[in-house]
Amino acid sequence: xxxxxxxxxxxxxxxxxxxxxxxxxxxxxxxxxxxxxxxxxxxxxxxxxxxxxxxxxxxxxxxxxxxxxxxxxxxxxxxxxxxxxxxxxxxxxxxxxxxxxxxxxxxxxxxxxxxxxxxxxxxxxxxxxxxxxxxxxxxxxxxxxxxxxxxxxxxxxxxxxxxxxxxxxxxxxxxxxxxxxxxxxxxxxxxxxxxxxxxxxxxxxxxxxxxxxxxxxxxxxxxxxxxxxxxxxxxxxxxxxxxxxxxxxxxxxxxx
Numbered sequence: 001x002x003x004x005x006x007x008x009x010x011x012x013x014x015x016x017x018x019x020x021x022x023x024x025x026x027x028x029x030x031x032x033x034x035x036x037x038x039x040x041x042x043x044x045x046x047x048x049x050x051x052x053x054x055x056x057x058x059x060x061x062x063x064x065x066x067x068x069x070x071x072x073x074x075x076x077x078x079x080x081x082x083x084x085x086x087x088x089x090x091x092x093x094x095x096x097x098x099x100x101x102x103x104x105x106x107x108x109x110x111x112x113x114x115x116x117x118x119x120x121x122x123x124x125x126x127x128x129x130x131x132x133x134x135x136x137x138x139x140x141x142x143x144x145x146x147x148x149x150x151x152x153x154x155x156x157x158x159x160x161x162x163x164x165x166x167x168x169x170x171x172x173x174x175x176x177x178x179x180x181x182x183x184x185x186x187x188x189x190x191x192x193x194x195x196x197x198x199x200x201x202x203x204x205x206x207x208x209x210x211x212x213x214x215x216x217x218x219x220x221x222x223x224x225x226x227x228x229x230x231x232x233x234x235x236x237x238x239x240x241x242x243x244x245x246x247x248x249x250x251x252x253x254x255x256x
Contacts, residue, residue: 015226023073049097
């Protein structure tokens, strides 16, 4: 049983996944940010791999990725930093990125090296299901990595069932089809989440996009196993580079 499966076995509700950008706010901040998140209650750390054309990311995360790239963050640098990941970080770690830079680096090489460093899973939202089934999925499985697919309110039940069959770890339920960081009408989101809950999927469900504070976190947890917070945390880091204090205050605001 891997770390993600073990987490959901021990904790089936109120799972908090926090997104941070590798190499932000400083090139060598990555592990400091992850340590602070772990110490203050994050159950999963979703580490963003900066990319120049991040299709699903809103302006806050895009800006953090731009800063990280200017700082000199590359996949090679990130994997070098991840050599220090375990055992300092014991919570599950997921890398979120886009397929083009991974292909340029070498897809199998990437999977082999991040798995060896202790990464638990991948989110690559621009991999089509067919290509996952015919090409990428076998490599991901070979290196023991979970793969997390995204669903949206517009995703058909048939496709959700297909994604549930292919996914391992959990399903990322995007609260709407817009980019990250946008405010949401949560009454509409709740209808969608209730529909997912009634489908009795085999994978746990975490809700992302628009989860930013205690109220939206609690609302998401009423219908899902937990939630993912990204832009709100990155925004807090933008305002103050004291990673430990910012992270402690931010997570206390969510969890207490």
